[in-house]
Amino acid sequence: MxxxxxxxxxxxxxxxxxxxxxxPPGPQMGEVWQMKMLIGLLRRDWDDAASLRAEEIDRLSALLKRGAQLAPDELRGPLMVAVARAEAGRRNLRISALEATLDELRQAVIKLHVWLEEEGEADAQVLRRDLWAFLTEANRRRVIDVRPW
Amino acid sequence: MIQKFIQDVESYLSGRLGWRQVKIHDARQLAGGISRATWKVSLEMLSDGGRKVERDLIVRVDPEASLLSSGRKIECAMCRAFAEVPGVPVPEVICNEDDPSFLGAPFMVTAALPGVADIPAILFPPFSAVGSGIGRALFEILGRVSLVDPREKNLESVVPTTSCATAWSDELKRWETTLQRYSLGPSPITQAAIRYLKRNPPPPARRVSVVHGDYRLGNCLYLPDGSIAGVLDWEMAHLGDPLEDLAWALMRDWRPSAALDKVAGHLEYGEAVGAWEAASGLRADPAALKWWALFSHVKSIGIFTTGGYNFLSADSTDLTYAVISWAALHAQESYMIELMEELR
Incomplete structure (x- = not known):
């Protein structure tokens, strides 16, 4: 214990x-606010930092795989490379490694998103909505009210 | 450290500016001043007539890392340009010093103005009784800023020019470039917002005016009678669409926690826009204003990202930029999501 x-x-x-x-108001108040914000973020994220990122990697990979089935050849390649790298790094649960994988997947998501916005096919529009729903949910998990006043 | 700062400021005012018998009796670092360390200095000196006079000054010293690169020259030029504009109170500029040898970093000095810039303070007495007046004054002054012809004030030699047709794209390009240059990692939501803004441009600006660039509740000084003693922090000023400033001033980010549904703590959204329209003589097209609202969050991301990038690259131990950029980026993206869903 x-x-x-x-x-x-x-x-x-x-x-x-x-x-x-x-x-009392003054520069020290700002410093305490910073520490309060910093510790607040650490407390909120400490326990599920790895599991949340691992889950996001899985969900982003699944969205990119769906995108790869719809996308033209020149886009399919980069999407599948990102997914393959994420799968290869699955056993590394360090936050820095998970963040690096997420960044790679996010880069691929931006490319896919650009294509989906231009694509009129129904399947593509369903995927665009699902992708946006995921991005919205991921944002909600991380957002914190930062106003110090 | 404070004693050294006092001696250095006294030496500068005496040696460089030729002020006589300068004696600083108080120097305090002020809260806020995210982009620069801000000091209030109270001193005694001999006037030209040989009398002892008291003066309060503000000394703003460039930091090791900043949310934005220093815009001291712009800030000084704007304060000088607006010094004679009725109804737009600004601090008197005393000097703008690029030489870091005097205080360890470049700095500027202005006359101190009375009033408070503390956002929660205006929700409580004595300010709460005149809160609506403060809110209206805030937006009326902003409207009057847009009336100044930048050419008449020779401001086109200080900041880049733009046109009514390209004001939106020039600014969007500026912040897109900033985000590329100071990237903290790929961001699908911000990139989607930028693409949305490009695909759905606003109507041309009604006029090209001075845009303060960071006009908000916390960048003005308030007096208990409900008037505004000064508009501060002009370092991000540029030429552009006056709706850019209006949208920025209306952002939820500046609303006190205790009055999230009110602009400037006391006004309905429509009242704030109406005060600006009456003073500027312009109509704030709602669709255009929403475009600039979404743009404002892209710009915020640009500012916070730059701060975070500079924190990392400058080996800074000042957590301000790290904490703000770390925490604020997701909040800005949540506002982008809401706005893009409304705009669809």
Whole structure:
């Protein structure tokens, strides 16, 4: 039994919030706000940082595979390369490795998205909507209200 | 460190500007001033007539990393250009110093103005009683900014020119280029927003005017009587479509948490737009305003990305840029998603 990291971060955040609430305006207030924001993000993301990224890699890969079935030859290649690299790196669960894989998939998603926006076929439009729904959901998971006022 | 800063400022004002018997009795770093360290300096000096006078100055020193590259020259030129414009209060520029040897970095000095720029403060007494007036004044001043002819003020020699037809594309290109140059990784949502903006351009600008570039609740100084003592932070000013500033000022980002449904903490959206229209003599086309609203979030992403990039590349230990860019990028993209869904 040991203190869980989330609990420690939660208490740290509570302490900073109390400090922030009682501070006079000045540069130190900004510094405490930054630390509060930083610890708040770490606490929120700590536990599921790897699983969330792994899940996103799977879902993006599936969307890109669907795209590859519809896309012309010159686009299919880059999409499948990104998917193959993601599959090859599946066992590396370091956040930095998962982020690098996600960035590669996102780059491929941008290419696919450009093509889908120009493509009038029904299948392509369904995939465009599914892709946008995924991007919206991924954004909602990460968004945090950053206003310090 | 403060003592050294005080000595250096005294030496500069005496040696470089020829001020007599300068004695600084207070120097405080102010909150805010994300792009530069901002100090308020109170001093005593001898006037030309030989009398002792008190002066309050603002000294803004360039940082090691910034959300944007320094726009001191632009800021000084704009403050000087608007100094004589009725109804657009700006700080008096005292100097703009490029030489880093005096304070360790380039800096500018302006006269300090009275008032508060603290966003939550305007929700509480004494400001809450005049909150609607503050909100209207904010948008009326912005309308008056758009009335100034940049050519008359010789501002075309300070910032790039544009035209009514290309104001939108020039600005969009600028921020797209910024995002490419300072990339923090591929972003499908931002890229989709940029493509949307290109496919659905706004109507041509009604006029080319000075665009403050960061006109918002936190960049003005408020007095308890509801008036605005000064418009600050002109470093991002450029020429363009006045709707760009209006859309930026209306963004949800600047609304206090305690009044998220109100523009500037006190106004309905329509009231703010109406105040701007009355002062500018222009109609804010709703579709064009939505285009500029979406653009504003692309621009925000550009600013935050630049800050994050500079934080990484400058070995900075100042977390401001890292935390803001880390946290704010997703919020901006969530606003983009909402707007693009409304616009479809």
């Amino acid at each position: 040991r203190p869980l990291v989330e609990k420690v971060l939660e208490r740290a955040l509570l302490g900073l919030e109390e400090k922030f609430a009682s501070m």
